[in-house]
Amino acid sequence: MRKKTAEVVLPLPVDFDREAFLDFHRRDVQAVAERVDAKRLDKAFIWQQIPALLVVEFNEPGQARIVLKPDSDVPLTGVSLESFARHLLGLDQPTQEFEAKVADHPLIGVLVRSQAGLRVPQSASPFEALSWAIIGQQISVAAAVSIRRRFILALGRQHSSGLYCYPDASDVIATDAETLKACGFSRSKADCLLSVAQACLAESLLPQIGIPENRLKTLQKTLLDIRGLGPWSVHYALLRGYARMDGTLHGDVAVRRAIQQLQGGATPPTAREAEAWLADFRPWRSLLAAHLWKSLSLIENG
Numbered sequence: 001m002r003k004k005t006a007e008v009v010l011p012l013p014v015d016f017d018r019e020a021f022l023d024f025h026r027r028d029v030q031a032v033a034e035r036v037d038a039k040r041l042d043k044a045f046i047w048q049q050i051p052a053l054l055v056v057e058f059n060e061p062g063q064a065r066i067v068l069k070p071d072s073d074v075p076l077t078g079v080s081l082e083s084f085a086r087h088l089l090g091l092d093q094p095t096q097e098f099e100a101k102v103a104d105h106p107l108i109g110v111l112v113r114s115q116a117g118l119r120v121p122q123s124a125s126p127f128e129a130l131s132w133a134i135i136g137q138q139i140s141v142a143a144a145v146s147i148r149r150r151f152i153l154a155l156g157r158q159h160s161s162g163l164y165c166y167p168d169a170s171d172v173i174a175t176d177a178e179t180l181k182a183c184g185f186s187r188s189k190a191d192c193l194l195s196v197a198q199a200c201l202a203e204s205l206l207p208q209i210g211i212p213e214n215r216l217k218t219l220q221k222t223l224l225d226i227r228g229l230g231p232w233s234v235h236y237a238l239l240r241g242y243a244r245m246d247g248t249l250h251g252d253v254a255v256r257r258a259i260q261q262l263q264g265g266a267t268p269p270t271a272r273e274a275e276a277w278l279a280d281f282r283p284w285r286s287l288l289a290a291h292l293w294k295s296l297s298l299i300e301n302g
Contacts, residue, residue, distance in 0.1 A: 013299025192228030
């Protein structure tokens with residue numbers, strides 16, 4: 001066994017985009033599961049089946065202090081806190097290689113240089129990434145955040161800090177479709193999430209972080225066989241849950257609008273046109289999607 005509190009301090013690359021990381025966790029202004037200020041994230045989540053609080057502090061230049069505060073002792077098994085923190089912060093993503101390869105691209109080069117160091121922020125678990133993708137299917141971000149909040153409050157276990165942990169597969173499988181519908185899920189989304197949770201517990205559908213690319217390809221095929229999961233949901237979940245750098249988000253409405261802004265077109269490209277355009281950026285399409293999302297938010301926010 002180990003002490004309740006664990007801590008690690010990680011050096012950060014000089015181009016690490018702290019604001020992009022914190023903004024990803026600012027989605028819910030009511031802050032039921034995450035609290036964010038200018039230099040700190042507090043996030044409640046399930047760590048090895050125990051409610052825990054993750055604290056990420058940027059108080060010192062060039063480093064991040066990560067503190068894990070589970071509500072009870074946890075065994076020394078599974079992923080280490082350092083590996084988990086590196087994953088969450090995106091520190092092992094090939095940003096410099098990607099930026100060097102696209103530096104001279106006539107449309108992307110200037111954009112990427114202006115956002116150098118941007119990484120793909122990661123969810124605290126693959127299940128969180130996939131369930132968030134299910135929630136967000138074909139609705140606005142604001143509507144998805146509202147459903148996510150009700151989902152957390154209805155099913156999440158509360159940490160001693162007062163924050164609620166994002167539900168894991170065991171929390172979901174203990175409920176039913178009617179409870180999920182009361183949170184705002186459609187019946188089809190509720191059934192899909194229950195199927196995913198059941199598969200996770202029965203077959204270890206979503207393993208821990210750090211799995212090789214060949215296993216990600218197998219996982220992608222397995223997920224696509226689940227009723228209610230389409231290519232967008234699966235690629236998004238692998239991007240957010242496993243930092244898959246070559247997922248294609250050609251069906252994402254915001255990605256297509258960002259491509260339109262770059263190309264100066266009158267209308268966004270179709271999903272098929274976006275897929276063909278993004279193909280030139282293999283094997284970094286996920287990183288490119290992060291840059292496209294940020295460019296669009298900058299334009300819309302003035």
